[in-house]
Amino acid sequence: MEPLVLIADDEQSNLDSLARIFVREGWRVATADSGAQALDVLRRERVSVLVTDLMMPGMSGEMLLRAARTVSPETEVVLVTAYGTVEAAVAAMKEGAYDFITKPVKRHVIVKTVRRAMEKANLLAENRALRAQLAGLGSGALIGNAPAFRAVLDALRQAAPTSATVLLTGESGTGKELAARMLHDLSPRASGPFVPISCAAIPETILESELFGFERGAFTGAVARKEGRFERADRGTLFLDEVGEMSPSVQVKLLRVLQDGVVERLGGTEPLQVDVRIVAATNKDLAAEVRAGRFREDLFYRLEVIAVRLPPLRERREDIPLLASAFLRRLAERHGKVPTGYTEEALSALETYGWPGNVRELEHAVERAVVLSRGTLITDGDLPDAVRGARGAQAGTVPTGSMAIPFGTPMEEVERLVIRETLRHTRGDKVLAAQLLGIAPRTIYRKLDRDDAGRLVGRGHGSGDEG
Ligand SMILES: Nc1ncnc2c1ncn2[C@@H]1O[C@H](COP(=O)(O)OP(=O)(O)OP(=O)(O)O)[C@@H](O)[C@H]1O
Ligand SMILES: [Mg+2]
Numbered sequence: 001m002e003p004l005v006l007i008a009d010d011e012q013s014n015l016d017s018l019a020r021i022f023v024r025e026g027w028r029v030a031t032a033d034s035g036a037q038a039l040d041v042l043r044r045e046r047v048s049v050l051v052t053d054l055m056m057p058g059m060s061g062e063m064l065l066r067a068a069r070t071v072s073p074e075t076e077v078v079l080v081t082a083y084g085t086v087e088a089a090v091a092a093m094k095e096g097a098y099d100f101i102t103k104p105v106k107r108h109v110i111v112k113t114v115r116r117a118m119e120k121a122n123l124l125a126e127n128r129a130l131r132a133q134l135a136g137l138g139s140g141a142l143i144g145n146a147p148a149f150r151a152v153l154d155a156l157r158q159a160a161p162t163s164a165t166v167l168l169t170g171e172s173g174t175g176k177e178l179a180a181r182m183l184h185d186l187s188p189r190a191s192g193p194f195v196p197i198s199c200a201a202i203p204e205t206i207l208e209s210e211l212f213g214f215e216r217g218a219f220t221g222a223v224a225r226k227e228g229r230f231e232r233a234d235r236g237t238l239f240l241d242e243v244g245e246m247s248p249s250v251q252v253k254l255l256r257v258l259q260d261g262v263v264e265r266l267g268g269t270e271p272l273q274v275d276v277r278i279v280a281a282t283n284k285d286l287a288a289e290v291r292a293g294r295f296r297e298d299l300f301y302r303l304e305v306i307a308v309r310l311p312p313l314r315e316r317r318e319d320i321p322l323l324a325s326a327f328l329r330r331l332a333e334r335h336g337k338v339p340t341g342y343t344e345e346a347l348s349a350l351e352t353y354g355w356p357g358n359v360r361e362l363e364h365a366v367e368r369a370v371v372l373s374r375g376t377l378i379t380d381g382d383l384p385d386a387v388r389g390a391r392g393a394q395a396g397t398v399p400t401g402s403m404a405i406p407f408g409t410p411m412e413e414v415e416r417l418v419i420r421e422t423l424r425h426t427r428g429d430k431v432l433a434a435q436l437l438g439i440a441p442r443t444i445y446r447k448l449d450r451d452d453a454g455r456l457v458g459r460g461h462g463s464g465d466e467g
Contacts, residue, residue: 002026008056008061009031011053017105021111025115035058035067036058038064039068043072049118052065065077065097074124076098079097080110098113164305165302176283192233193232194233197210201242212230222266225265228263231274236276239279243280258278312355313355313362324347331366341376346379366378416447419437
């Protein structure tokens with residue numbers, strides 16, 4: 001659409017002549033004979049450039065300029081001033097006016113000025129749109145390009161337009177909530193509400209009334225009627241987070257709603273018809289919960305109409321650089337810091353570490369690094385110790401494992417046990433073992449007696465399993 005130019009002047013003849021000039025340029029034109037009227041237009045329409053007389057009764061051009069900056073910051077303002085009020089116009093420039101021109105207005109001058117203001121407004125609008133897109137990349141959208149993740153994105157895109165119930169599974173921090181929001185945003189319900197509720201965070205008795213609402217007097221303390229989340233999510237999406245924590249009694253009620261499509265407030269008599277799409281999430285193995293008798297089988301099948309598993313980050317390591325740079329861009333901006341990338345060592349540590357906390361843990365590690373960093377690149381020194389340690393561990397491809405040490409074991413003995421076990425995992429490589437343990441290699445000798453260490457190292461590759 002052609003950009004809109006708004007002219008504000010209290011004299012009709014001025015409005016007419018300016019309007020004629022601008023229309024001839026092919027611009028859309030709106031006119032206002034007072035500052036107040038101009039503000040109305042600014043509130044209603046996307047005005048590219050406002051051309052205003054500086055001297056107007058009521059709201060002066062200066063006041064209008066100031067108001068316009070709040071009501072419509074994307075609008076550029078050009079002031080028209082009579083000879084003798086140039087000083088005021090210069091002051092107005094400091095308030096953010098784009099330019100001013102003096103009367104009598106020359107056609108080619110005002111056209112040129114307004115055209116340049118228009119170009120600036122367009123450029124700023126484009127920048128804003130780009131920035132919004134980038135921000136969306138970081139905050140709103142699921143990032144990932146690994147085959148395992150592309151399959152997830154495809155499944156979500158396919159499920160989104162339907163009203164089918166979706167069960168999202170995956171470890172903590174894998175993006176289940178983000179996925180639920182994506183399902184909503186890509187659905188025809190996007191303009192309706194997205195209502196999340198965590199079944200773990202809310203005590204059982206309260207969860208029930210939160211979900212279904214209650215009538216006044218339904219129980220002691222129910223002094224007023226309360227609408228439940230189901231009602232609130234009407235024509236939208238209800239996100240049942242940590243659904244595996246739901247108590248049996250609430251499970252029964254939920255099942256009824258899913259079967260009948262109606263909810264009843266506690267103490268209510270009238271069933272309410274609701275149009276709600278359910279997305280549920282859990283980091284538990286819900287099928288195992290069913291087998292263990294903790295989760296109703298019939299409810300499980302109702303929820304699992306479409307099942308999407310968010311893979312842990314360690315199963316899509318290819319995506320780590322992509323995620324790390326997206327988080328860096330977003331967090332550097334948020335914290336007003338400079339870093340624009342990672343050193344090779346830092347990136348390789350990020351790619352090697354196991355990320356038990358998945359994407360959330362990565363996001364936090366990047367945030368910490370951004371805050372700590374002092375240069376243009378994030379170094380491995382800016383990363384949490386555990387992440388940094390991962391790089392050394394990779395060099396020797398150490399198998400992960402654990403050992404049982406009885407409570408009350410003397411510390412000295414604990415140290416010896418851990419050192420010995422680590423040495424065995426590194427196949428006697430004491431430099432690597434020291435790196436993993438975060439101590440100097442010679443400390444290993446000091447902590448073990450020399451013979452012992454020598455014997456362990458000497459035993460070499462593939463030593464046995466005995467303690
Ligand atoms: N694929 C992804 N792309 C971008 N950001 C992600 C992605 N996955 C997760 N995140 C971010 O990681 C954090 C955790 O994600 P989210 O809350 O969706 O995880 P979750 O699976 O619901 O975890 P939990 O089970 O602990 O509730 C959020 O800040 C989210 O923005
Ligand atoms: Mg979550």
